[in-house]
Amino acid sequence: MKFRLIAIAASVSLLVGCPDNDNNGDTTQTTRSYTVTVKNLTPNQPLSPLAVLAHNDQYRLFSVGEAASDGLEILAESGDNSSVLAEKETNTNVGYSFSGTGVVLPGNSDTITFTIDPTQASLISVASMLVNTNDGFVGETQLDLTSLAVGASLNMNMAVWDSGTENNDESAASIPGPAAGGEGFNSARDDNNRVSFHAGVISLDDGLATSVLNATHRFLNPGARLSITRTE
Numbered sequence: 001m002k003f004r005l006i007a008i009a010a011s012v013s014l015l016v017g018c019p020d021n022d023n024n025g026d027t028t029q030t031t032r033s034y035t036v037t038v039k040n041l042t043p044n045q046p047l048s049p050l051a052v053l054a055h056n057d058q059y060r061l062f063s064v065g066e067a068a069s070d071g072l073e074i075l076a077e078s079g080d081n082s083s084v085l086a087e088k089e090t091n092t093n094v095g096y097s098f099s100g101t102g103v104v105l106p107g108n109s110d111t112i113t114f115t116i117d118p119t120q121a122s123l124i125s126v127a128s129m130l131v132n133t134n135d136g137f138v139g140e141t142q143l144d145l146t147s148l149a150v151g152a153s154l155n156m157n158m159a160v161w162d163s164g165t166e167n168n169d170e171s172a173a174s175i176p177g178p179a180a181g182g183e184g185f186n187s188a189r190d191d192n193n194r195v196s197f198h199a200g201v202i203s204l205d206d207g208l209a210t211s212v213l214n215a216t217h218r219f220l221n222p223g224a225r226l227s228i229t230r231t232e
């Protein structure tokens with residue numbers, strides 16, 4: 001009995017504290033609007049233009065421990081988000097795709113604003129390459145927006161992943177970002193072919209003789225900050 005009283009008191013305070021709660025699960029509302037902001041937290045790793053997909057729960061942009069899709073391989077090696085965005089056309093589980101406005105420099109952020117039909121897509125995935133790496137990217141997948149009330153935000157740190165599709169040799173020939181201007185995408189998968197937590201770059205300063213990178217290109221997780229706000 002005492003537990004039940006506490007539970008009731010808690011639910012009452014929740015209702016008082018969240019007047020917008022009525023918007024949750026409102027089946028009469030046909031669209032919902034969001035802003036998605038990614039802030040680059042690294043010292044010297046520009047982020048490639050953001051890719052954002054809105055989809056149902058049958059889709060994942062990537063799975064840790066499993067092979068990257070061809071689209072993610074291209075994004076993670078070259079920064080080109082077009083193949084990931086094209087999954088809207090080729091995968092019936094993806095309802096919407098949105099691109100960022102351009103490269104996101106260290107300390108800067110980019111914001112994408114969009115409106116979606118929650119019956120078509122209630123989860124989102126976000127990805128962007130750290131361009132001074134072989135195949136490093138920040139990414140989140142299957143973020144469920146269903147319970148996000150109007151005015152509420154979801155904030156999280158974005159881990160840096162290794163797409164597992166290119167060897168991390170850090171050579172000038174293989175780093176596409178401003179540190180080198182080397183090759184972007186190569187269809188060879190000369191790494192372990194599994195998405196994993198990125199071990200970080202070594203750099204010439206830390207003893208990798210073939211590396212075109214220096215200590216400023218190093219990063220420790222997280223690589224970016226993600227904020228999602230529901231506006232309508």
Ligand SMILES: [Ca+2]
Nearest residue numbers: 164166168191
């Ligand atoms: Ca790699």
Ligand SMILES: [Ca+2]
Nearest residue numbers: 165186187188
């Ligand atoms: Ca490759």
